[in-house]
Amino acid sequence: xxxxxxxxxxxxxxxxxxxxxxxxxxxxxxxxxxxxxxxxxxxxxxxxxxxxxxxxxxxxxxxxxxxxxxxxxxxxxxxxxxxxxxxxxxxxxxxxxxxxxxxxxxxxxxxxxxx
Numbered sequence: 001x002x003x004x005x006x007x008x009x010x011x012x013x014x015x016x017x018x019x020x021x022x023x024x025x026x027x028x029x030x031x032x033x034x035x036x037x038x039x040x041x042x043x044x045x046x047x048x049x050x051x052x053x054x055x056x057x058x059x060x061x062x063x064x065x066x067x068x069x070x071x072x073x074x075x076x077x078x079x080x081x082x083x084x085x086x087x088x089x090x091x092x093x094x095x096x097x098x099x100x101x102x103x104x105x106x107x108x109x110x111x112x113x114x115x
Contacts, residue, residue: 002027002104004095009109012085020080020109022095030073035102036080038091038111048093051078062088085113 008020022034035050049059051069059067068081078095090113096102 002032002097004097004104004106006093006095006106006109009093009111011112011114013114014086016085016113017081017083018085018111020082020093020095020111022078022080022106024076024078024097027097028073029071029076029078029097032097032104033099033102034069034071034078035096035098036067036069036078037094037096038089039094039108040091043091045094046091048080082111085111087113087115089113 003025005023006020012018033050033052036048037045038048039045047060048063049067049069051057051071057069066084071078092108092110094108095106097104
């Protein structure tokens with residue numbers, strides 16, 4: 001059973017940066033498209049970005065140019081580098097793994113951006 005564990009969340013000021021990590025176990029990260037999603041309090045889950053097995057990336061318009069997804073298959077890790085953070089980025093961030101659809105999800109890590 002594939003398990004995903006996010007880390008790296010926290011409190012940061014507007015304009016700051018954070019790097020989230022997603023540790024993959026029970027399977028090879030290289031076998032999956034890996035996605036990042038977020039959910040703000042009282043809102044639905046929102047797609048942030050994804051990286052394919054071939055390392056092609058896609059981003060939501062709201063984060064394009066500020067966030068970068070990368071993967072280290074040797075370490076079975078996926079990362080979300082977040083720069084120029086704004087209060088609207090405050091949410092629980094989730095890592096997901098899948099192919100046509102995302103079958104595996106982490107428990108999430110809280111990111112709070114103060115103004």
